[in-house]
Amino acid sequence: MLGAIYALTAVAYTLVYGVVQLVNFAFGELFMLGAFICISLMLPSVLLFGVRVTMPALPLIMAAPLAILFVGLIGVLMERFAYRPLRNAPRLAPLIVAIGLSVLLQSLAQSIWGAEELSFPEFELSKLPPLVLFGSIHVNVMEIVVLAVAIVSMVVLTIFVKSTRLGRAMRATAEDPIAARLVGISIDRVIAAAFLIGSLFAALAGILYAQAYGFANPTMGFLPGFKALIAAVLGGIGSIPGAAIGGMLLALIETFGAGYLPNGSAYRDAFGFGILILLLMFRPQGLLGRRELNEAPAGSLVGTGSSRQQPQWYEDAVRLVGSWLLRFNPGKTVLTLGVLSVAVAAAFLITSDYWLRILIFVLTYGLLASGLNIVVGFTGLLDLGFVAFWAVGSYLTSILFVLVLKQKLGIAPADIWWLFYVNLLLGGCLAALLGIALGYPTLKLRGDYLAIMTLGFGEIIRITATNWIDLTRGPMGIRGIPSPSLFNFSLGQPRYLYLVGLALAVLIFACIGRLVRSYVGRAWVSIRENESAAEAMGVDTPRYKLFAYASGGFVGGVVGVFYAHSQQYVSPLSFTLFENILILMLIVMGGLGTLIGPFIGAAFWIIFLQVAQDIPFIQSHPELRYALLGLALVCLMIYLPQGVAAKARIKLTVPR
Amino acid sequence: MMELLKVEGLTVRFGGLVAVKSVNLSIATGSIQALIGPNGAGKSTLVNALTGMVRPSGGTIILKGQALQGLRPHQIAAAGICRTFQNIRLFGGMTVLENALVGAHRHFKSSLLDLVFQSSRMKNEEAKWVSAAAEELEFVGIARHRDTLASTLPYGHQRRLEIARALLSKPDLLLLDEPMAGMNSAEKDQIGKIIKLIQQRGITILLIEHDMQIIRELSERVTVLHHGETLTEGTVQDVFNHVAVKEAYLGRAA
Ligand SMILES: Nc1ncnc2c1ncn2[C@@H]1O[C@H](COP(=O)(O)OP(=O)(O)OP(=O)(O)O)[C@@H](O)[C@H]1O
Numbered sequence: 001m002l003g004a005i006y007a008l009t010a011v012a013y014t015l016v017y018g019v020v021q022l023v024n025f026a027f028g029e030l031f032m033l034g035a036f037i038c039i040s041l042m043l044p045s046v047l048l049f050g051v052r053v054t055m056p057a058l059p060l061i062m063a064a065p066l067a068i069l070f071v072g073l074i075g076v077l078m079e080r081f082a083y084r085p086l087r088n089a090p091r092l093a094p095l096i097v098a099i100g101l102s103v104l105l106q107s108l109a110q111s112i113w114g115a116e117e118l119s120f121p122e123f124e125l126s127k128l129p130p131l132v133l134f135g136s137i138h139v140n141v142m143e144i145v146v147l148a149v150a151i152v153s154m155v156v157l158t159i160f161v162k163s164t165r166l167g168r169a170m171r172a173t174a175e176d177p178i179a180a181r182l183v184g185i186s187i188d189r190v191i192a193a194a195f196l197i198g199s200l201f202a203a204l205a206g207i208l209y210a211q212a213y214g215f216a217n218p219t220m221g222f223l224p225g226f227k228a229l230i231a232a233v234l235g236g237i238g239s240i241p242g243a244a245i246g247g248m249l250l251a252l253i254e255t256f257g258a259g260y261l262p263n264g265s266a267y268r269d270a271f272g273f274g275i276l277i278l279l280l281m282f283r284p285q286g287l288l289g290r291r292e293l294n295e296a297p298a299g300s301l302v303g304t305g306s307s308r309q310q311p312q313w314y315e316d317a318v319r320l321v322g323s324w325l326l327r328f329n330p331g332k333t334v335l336t337l338g339v340l341s342v343a344v345a346a347a348f349l350i351t352s353d354y355w356l357r358i359l360i361f362v363l364t365y366g367l368l369a370s371g372l373n374i375v376v377g378f379t380g381l382l383d384l385g386f387v388a389f390w391a392v393g394s395y396l397t398s399i400l401f402v403l404v405l406k407q408k409l410g411i412a413p414a415d416i417w418w419l420f421y422v423n424l425l426l427g428g429c430l431a432a433l434l435g436i437a438l439g440y441p442t443l444k445l446r447g448d449y450l451a452i453m454t455l456g457f458g459e460i461i462r463i464t465a466t467n468w469i470d471l472t473r474g475p476m477g478i479r480g481i482p483s484p485s486l487f488n489f490s491l492g493q494p495r496y497l498y499l500v501g502l503a504l505a506v507l508i509f510a511c512i513g514r515l516v517r518s519y520v521g522r523a524w525v526s527i528r529e530n531e532s533a534a535e536a537m538g539v540d541t542p543r544y545k546l547f548a549y550a551s552g553g554f555v556g557g558v559v560g561v562f563y564a565h566s567q568q569y570v571s572p573l574s575f576t577l578f579e580n581i582l583i584l585m586l587i588v589m590g591g592l593g594t595l596i597g598p599f600i601g602a603a604f605w606i607i608f609l610q611v612a613q614d615i616p617f618i619q620s621h622p623e624l625r626y627a628l629l630g631l632a633l634v635c636l637m638i639y640l641p642q643g644v645a646a647k648a649r650i651k652l653t654v655p656r
Numbered sequence: 657m658m659e660l661l662k663v664e665g666l667t668v669r670f671g672g673l674v675a676v677k678s679v680n681l682s683i684a685t686g687s688i689q690a691l692i693g694p695n696g697a698g699k700s701t702l703v704n705a706l707t708g709m710v711r712p713s714g715g716t717i718i719l720k721g722q723a724l725q726g727l728r729p730h731q732i733a734a735a736g737i738c739r740t741f742q743n744i745r746l747f748g749g750m751t752v753l754e755n756a757l758v759g760a761h762r763h764f765k766s767s768l769l770d771l772v773f774q775s776s777r778m779k780n781e782e783a784k785w786v787s788a789a790a791e792e793l794e795f796v797g798i799a800r801h802r803d804t805l806a807s808t809l810p811y812g813h814q815r816r817l818e819i820a821r822a823l824l825s826k827p828d829l830l831l832l833d834e835p836m837a838g839m840n841s842a843e844k845d846q847i848g849k850i851i852k853l854i855q856q857r858g859i860t861i862l863l864i865e866h867d868m869q870i871i872r873e874l875s876e877r878v879t880v881l882h883h884g885e886t887l888t889e890g891t892v893q894d895v896f897n898h899v900a901v902k903e904a905y906l907g908r909a910a
Pocket residue numbers: 670673675693694695696697698699700701702742
């Protein structure tokens with residue numbers, strides 16, 4: 001039955017990928033919305049934004065179609081306003097928009113319905129007793145209904161694609177978009193139709209899922225959505241029967257793996273990701289895929305400037321900010337020293353520990369974002385598994401200090417204070433090695449597939465950290481990590497922690513800056529701009545990609561060590577995909593491929609988080625802040641793809 | 657005659673289509689060899705095969721005694737072949753100077769430590785290649801634009817930048833894939849002069865071009881490709897008088 005649900009959602013991915021070659025990550029959220037809307041329609045009243053609203057209390061048979069249609073509408077709107085403006089933009093832009101939409105919808109759902117789960121109301125069919133087949137097999141009536149619904153909708157879709165004009169147009173577009181346009185097919189309509197049908201299917205799957213498990217919650221869409229994507233890739237993305245087979249197969253593998261492998265049920269969710277990674281390495285076209293849809297068009301990351309005509313006020317605003325930034329250019333050294341002295345002075349002028357902690361967060365996230373920026377911003381490889389490096393650094397030092405030294409060997413952390421500094425390096429190197437190991441299998445992949453694969457790696461590492469209890473203590477996390485100290489002097493106070501963080505930031509910032517302003521940086525950016533030309537000019541692209549992963553990983557590892565000691569606590573909850581997306585957004589906000597952008601993004605965001613806490617409406621719905629983040633990301637991609645610090649595009653030559 | 661490049665039996669297949677069929681090619685050191693043929697004859701594919709950008713399914717490529725078939729593009733660049741692209745492939749988000757410097761990538765020898773500590777070795781190296789790049793930009797006539805983004809460069813200048821970028825790799829053999837496509841005759845003349853000057857610097861050139869007048873002016877020997885096969889090879893005069901060549905072109909025009 002899970003298979004049927006995966007299959008339905010996989011159809012959504014496959015349809016849209018087929019016509020626009022885009023992985024619309026937001027289908028997982030449409031899946032969730034389908035469930036929420038359906039349940040809301042079935043209840044006599046629900047709490048929306050904490051306000052009780054009377055609802056029609058429809059029977060499932062009416063609520064479901066209404067909810068599905070509503071979600072379909074959202075899907076179409078999404079395409080119209082978020083994706084269509086980016087249709088000809090470089091591949092990374094719509095991908096980032098997809099991620100932004102995901103965050104937006106999920107946080108919005110959390111604000112509207114609350115973070116608690118909503119239980120699925122009872123209805124006629126669910127109360128029927130299970131059927132007994134062949135005397136021994138008990139089957140729930142609803143399971144049969146789910147299967148039947150899935151099969152019927154697949155068949156209807158297949159007939160639609162085969163024999164209606166719009167369906168044939170969709171197929172033609174998937175085969176050859178240029179030829180399709182030449183024979184007069186309206187691409188806009190075809191794409192809108194694909195999004196509509198995809199959204200309908202995702203919503204249907206969401207409703208079926210919610211009734212099967214008896215509840216809906218705002219994050220329910222992520223895992224099934226992602227697994228559906230795996231199913232789609234497994235079956236060969238772009239192929240409808242492939243989606244069906246992929247869904248069934250994935251569910252089978254999961255069930256058997258969980259049942260038969262040692263400790264299988266704990267790692268159940270990792271199987272899907274494992275399969276995905278193997279698949280992408282060895283047979284990226286999937287089981288039924290015709291060709292490898294893995295060609296990313298050459299070109300800048302997110303475009304070197306909007307080709308569309310912008311409204312006048314917008315042009316003016318950009319010019320104003322730009323000229324302001326340019327005027328503010330009092331020589332490199334003066335600027336650097338100025339910023340540095342302000343940063344150091346802050347440590348002594350700010351007396352509130354609270355704000356110092358916030359600054360430490362800014363530094364931590366700014367550094368993480370700088371590390372990821374090497375990979376995404378400079379080299380143009382969308383990496384969604386970056387948090388793994390952060391996790392590796394954090395866990396390395398925590399395990400060494402707490403589990404090994406303190407508990408096994410009985411050495412007091414104060415006696416080996418210097419190990420913290422060694423660990424900074426060690427954590428960095430370990431993470432860099434991991435970067436190379438994880439980067440290697442992705443070398444041949446580009447664009448969406450690369451993003452999906454790195455996402456899979458990140459999730460596997462998180463799932464391992466959660467389940468390898470002996471090593472990591474699992475979800476409980478590790479407590480009691482000592483704060484850094486210098487000889488007998490503890491640096492545990494926020495003021496000193498901030499200074500340590502600042503020192504790290506300056507060091508790392510300088511190193512990244514020097515690498516980027518050299519032939520290495522030029523090689524990275526040339527890969528981003530046009531990989532094949534870079535190769536022809538003598539750039540060993542695999543090597544420089546690996547080097548980017550390693551450098552990014554190194555930064556992640558170092559920050560991880562610092563983070564563990566400044567928080568004195570690590571747990572797998574800190575290293576979720578959401579964190580990764582957040583870090584990515586910070587870079588996009590600040591400016592991809594700029595040096596200062598990640599820090600600007602981090603400062604912007606974390607200070608916004610704090611300031612927003614004082615707004616009453618946001619106080620009662622804190623998730624709205626993330627919804628705003630998602631929205632900001634989408635708007636940035638459409639209107640200011642180079643981020644706030646766009647004018648700070650850095651020179652790739654050594655300043656003289 | 658000294659032979660710089662010797663290609664024997666080079667074959668490239670795309671599924672069922674044989675885009676290059678057992679082609680032999682020999683280029684003399686210091687010469688400008690022209691490669692002509694109707695659209696779709698396989699000229700660009702041949703260049704792609706020579707630079708390792710498509711994998712030949714058979715044949716040998718030998719440059720100065722070194723076998724190149726099966727090597728990766730960056731290894732071939734290191735061996736001394738560099739190219740320009742028919743469909744311009746610049747690094748749009750980088751400045752003109754930075755584009756040119758990527759061409760010089762293979763000459764950079766500084767280690768990571770040199771970079772991080774800004775050693776004098778690294779600074780000298782960088783300064784040396786920045787000035788070399790500036791010279792090449794001057795040479796192709798776009799020095800004024802060194803700090804503009806390549807994507808905002810006018811079309812003709814983009815073609816020039818392609819040439820400068822390839823020159824910075826200091827190749828023995830330069831492959832120019834229709835470097836004058838889409839230009840007016842005045843611009844073509846200027847590019848023609850540049851090509852002649854490149855030859856005088858001792859760099860051997862393989863030039864793909866449709867304009868016969870230009871071929872006559874620039875090159876010594878011509879290879880004609882048709883349906884992926886060598887139709888004929890010889891001096892400009894011989895080839896232009898060749899009956900089959902006329903047929904190949906007229907046949908296409910008719
Ligand atoms: N990557 C590829 N995959 C499949 N077929 C290809 C590929 N590249 C080229 N071809 C085919 O190989 C043949 C030769 O193309 P090629 O581009 O080499 O011709 P050309 O001589 O450069 O033509 P033009 O004068 O138009 O540049 C054409 O039929 C083309 O369609």
